[in-house]
Amino acid sequence: MPGALVLMGSGETSPTMVEVHRAVARGLRPGARAVLLDTPYAFQENAADISARARRYFARSVGLEVEVATGVTGADWVFSGPGSPTYALDRWAASGVAGDLRARVRSRQGVTVLTSAAACTAGLATVPVYEIYKVGAEPHWREGVDLLETLGLRAVLIPHYDNAEGGTHDTRYCYLGERRLARMERELPSDTAVLGLDEHTALIVDLESEEVCVAGRGGLTVRRPGSVTVLPAGTRTSLAAVRDLAEGGTPGAVPPPGVAGPPEDTVTLEETTRSCEELFKAAVAGPDLVAAAQLVLDLEAEIVKWAADTEEDSGGVDQARELMRLLIARLGEAAATAPLHPLVEPLLDLRAELRGSGRYETADALRAAMARGGVLVEDTPDGPRWSPAPQTGCIPGRRG
Structure with missing residues (x-):
């Protein structure tokens, strides 16, 4: 041995x-x-x-x-x-x-x-x-x-x-x-x-x-x-x-006989989380909401990779999940000021990814964020269906 x-x-x-x-x-x-x-x-x-x-x-x-x-x-x-x-x-x-x-x-x-x-x-x-x-x-x-x-x-x-x-x-x-x-x-x-x-x-x-x-x-x-x-x-x-x-x-x-650089795959979850947040801000400001949705998916994948970590240093899994929920809410807010069609499909894809990995709570948060941004999502036997949220308020030209 x-x-x-x-x-x-x-x-x-x-x-x-x-x-x-x-x-x-x-x-x-x-x-x-x-x-x-x-x-x-x-x-x-x-x-x-x-x-x-x-x-x-x-x-x-x-x-x-x-x-x-x-x-x-x-x-x-x-x-x-x-x-x-x-x-x-x-x-x-x-x-x-x-x-x-x-x-x-x-x-x-x-x-x-x-x-x-x-x-x-x-x-x-x-x-x-x-x-x-x-x-x-x-x-x-x-x-x-x-x-x-x-x-x-x-x-x-x-x-x-x-x-x-x-x-x-x-x-x-x-x-x-x-x-x-x-x-x-x-x-x-x-x-x-x-x-x-x-x-x-x-x-x-x-x-x-x-x-x-x-x-x-x-x-x-x-x-x-x-x-x-x-x-x-x-x-x-x-x-x-x-x-x-x-x-x-x-x-x-006693010089060490050989010194090489550190392995490439040594980025911590904290560093990945900070990077995703900065890239997300830039994508929304672009605006490139498809890229922003992909960054949320990337963050979700990193959370899955780190889920087994028994000792969470600063920037652990819980903090990353909190950030992911925040980014999803920001996507919903961006929907209110962007054309709906280019945004909704990648958001529905993101929601399907979340549901497929068992992250139902986060998927529900995305659905609620989309509703606040003016998009209603209905789950049907044939898959999700979306429609613009009805406008509320008084009808112009009418008096109550």
Whole structure:
């Protein structure tokens, strides 16, 4: 069995990480046992839904049939992702899973994929992000599972390293920000490095060859007091080189042997949503209402692609759906000032697409928007039929 440790900063069940999952799953034997550890989010009311979405993602996009489990014994491939790092730590320590995970990596066998909250536990210390960022606890560390120690790395792992959701306040470094991280760094042993893993970015370690690859759209930051080195996506280097950086080696002494650009298919849903909105505005102003209707269809297709994402970063599926409803309403408003015939047919096509994909609520919103724009749509056994809405008001020349 191939041995690999994969750590992801975020995007673990999104289109941006599909190729990473496929690459590490290719070497698995036929009928390999694939296990999803739901521990980090098991306390959430929607835990079953998160697991179901993750299982669909791996089945459809990666070709892995995954079972939800509480242990890793006998598993060829293990995955754990979003939720609370400390909730997972407490339960893994009590059940022995923490030791089992260390043994997997130490034996250099099997694929172990830890992402987001689970990745946060991979170092010698863990950021209690829920307690600090959401509850207001004083910045502090919790002991980690420390898979990195089995690779000769004395380090902590911080996912969501380049997070920018805060807007006006600093949410980098897994929502800590520079002020809190700098304070926490001083509490670490002096020989400890911080490994920062950007969102939609993976660190892949081949446990047999000890080759290290950074994939995705961001980078891996190796941070020591007085020095910061960034290995961008596309970097291929050795585990020894990363160890040297983590121990305070000079970046120039361990250049990565090969650096390529990031994969093309790493656009996030947030970026796609912003782009669709801007292009839609331009199409309506044109006016090119057929193009505007096509952009709504394109946005719907992207929402379907991202529907399995178990950890929605800023600009998630819900926000994209809200924008799609808004764009549909704007199409209806545009109908009031445009000739009806060139507009109505593409709108009916859009409504049929929405109904065909089960988006009945959005299709009804489009029908209502068309009515406000002066077009009535009636569903008949022979298909939809439309007509201009009757005008209301007083008849000129008549007195009541």
